[in-house]
Amino acid sequence: MIESLISFSLRNRFLVLMVATGLFAWGVYSVKVNKIDAIPDLSENQVIVFTEWMGRSPQIIEDQVTYPLVTNLQGLPQVKYVRGASMFGMSFVYVIFNDDAEVYWARERVLERLNYAARLLPEGVTPTLGPDGTGVGHILWYTLDAPGMNLGEQRAIQDWYVKFALQNVQGVSELASFGGFQKQYQITVDPNKLAYYNLSAQEVIQSIRANNNEAGGRKFEQSDIGYIIKTTGYLKSISEIENIPVKTVNTVPVKVKDIAAVQMTGETRLGIFDKDGEGEVVGGIVVMRYGENADEVIKAVKKKMEEVAKGFPQGMKFNIVYDRSHLIEESVSSIKTTLIEEMIVVSLVVIIFLFHWRSAASIIIQIPITIATSFILLNAFGITSNIMSLTGIALAIGVIVDNGIIMAENSYKNLSHRYSELNPEDK
Structure with a gap:
């Protein structure tokens, strides 16, 4: 031969x-x-199912969310094993597939099974799939350098401007925000006043929800001109929330401001992000999609960051704290x-x-x-x-x-x- x-x-x-x-x-x-x-990607071929049910203890999350999901996701084709983790207000289920299973085929199989498993969960609880990334998908971390701007404003710019722009870059699976304060309206109910007016917390919640929506009407024509009728009822300020009626007592409406204090504040946080011991910062983590070229994705993200920075307020800029391209x-x-x-x-x-x-x-x-x-x-x-x-x-x-x-x-x-x-x- x-x-x-x-x-x-x-x-x-x-x-x-x-x-x-x-x-x-x-x-x-x-x-x-x-x-x-x-570095080589040696992570397992997995699909992550994330479920949020805030305010519940880990034991309740385990019994009513994690356990039903784990038991129903077992038996999928080419699945090696299913792992679950429960914590305060959150549940994580890791479905590990064989190494030769195509990742997007695996995500479809999990999504099909979730359509049935979701019926076994408490009302209002919706499981979602994690990003189509891997364990080594974190390719770039950055913070926003904005002297004189508070953390709430920085987080708003990150969530409503920077995130949407960078997430559209080819090869980026997810852009996770961290740090700062997420603004929200916070209503602190006085239990003594609830008892005085014979009200429950659920009645207050229902009243606020009923007054924070938009309803559509119909179209009518007048003088050969068509008009669309709709009602706009979204809450836009603290005063609008305070003046929502909850109950009528002797022809006098009991408003939210009579039984609660309304304020604009940040969402309750479980941790902070500190940089070099100099204070809190706001930023994001760029997660690369499965199977992409890390070097090309990082270059594309940096190019997009230059375009995004042009729309920043005066004095704000990006500060890259981790960049795998150097390695x-x-x-x-x-x-x-x-x-x-x-x-x-x-x-x-x-x-x-x-x-x-x-x-x-x-x-x-x-x-x-x-x-x-x-x-x-x-x-x-x-x-x-x-x-x-x-x-x-x-x-x-x-x-x-x-x-x-x-x-x-x-x-x-x-x-x-x-x-x-x-x-x-x-x-």
């Missing part, structure tokens, strides 16, 4: 040269399109330097030991061709150019030239031996 292959190659040297050139060109193209990341560049640069150094050293060793430039040249040419061809296989198996895969290629350079050195040395030795056996007149 090997002898036939060698004989065929010797008889068709031009064909072998064309095949080698084609593989090298294909490999160079594969190097350009290969996805780049700093990517350093990792790739280090491996590239190592590859070049190893190629030079191996080439010198081959030339010195063989001391035959044609044999050395044939062996040295194998190095770039083999390295370029290896990227074809990396793309075929969906492996990114990271510190692990590139290190493996660097370690394999010595093995790449071993076969060439052995074959060239053996051929040179046999030819020399055959030449020495010839008669003097035949030489």
Whole structure:
């Protein structure tokens, strides 16, 4: 087999040269399109189901949310196991699929099962799927540097301006906001006044909800002009909430301000985000979508951030606190330097030991061709150019030239031996 292959190659040297050139060109193209990341993604193939039911203890969350979801999500095709975690007001269910399961197919299967499982949950509780990212999907963290602006205003800019802009970048799965205060109207009910007016907290809640909506009417025509009738009833200020009637006592309406205090404040927080011990900050985390090129996504996000910054208030700017592109560049640069150094050293060793430039040249040419061809296989198996895969290629350079050195040395030795056996007149 090997002898036939060698004989065929010797008889068709031009064909072998064309095949080698084609593989090298294909490999160079594969190097350009290969996805780049700093570290390999070894996370499990999972789908996260998140459910929020604020104000409930972990035990209630476990009994009424997590347990029904876990038991109903078991038995899905290609599922290895299902894990659940319950905490104050929140439930997390992790559905782990086989490694060869396609991630978006898995999300569809989970979503189909949730359509049934949602009927087993308490009223008003809706489970949602987590982002289609992975455990190493956090590629960039940033904060908003805004001197003189309070945390509530910064969080509003982050949630209603920055988040929507950056989330539209190709390859971004989610943009998670952190820090600051999320503004809300807060109504503090006086229990003594509720008892005095014979009211319950539920009646107050229903009254506020009934007065915070918009109703549609119908269309009518007058003088060949069409009009659409609607009523706008959304609450827009503290005074509007205070003047909502809850009950009528002796023809006198009992308003919200008679039984409660209304104020604009921040939502209750379970933690803060502090930077360098200098105080609280507001920012976001960019989560990359599954299977995307981390280097390209980070560059696209940074380009979009430059556009977004043009709409900031005077003095506000982005402050990047974690950027994986630096690690990517350093990792790739280090491996590239190592590859070049190893190629030079191996080439010198081959030339010195063989001391035959044609044999050395044939062996040295194998190095770039083999390295370029290896990227074809990396793309075929969906492996990114990271510190692990590139290190493996660097370690394999010595093995790449071993076969060439052995074959060239053996051929040179046999030819020399055959030449020495010839008669003097035949030489």
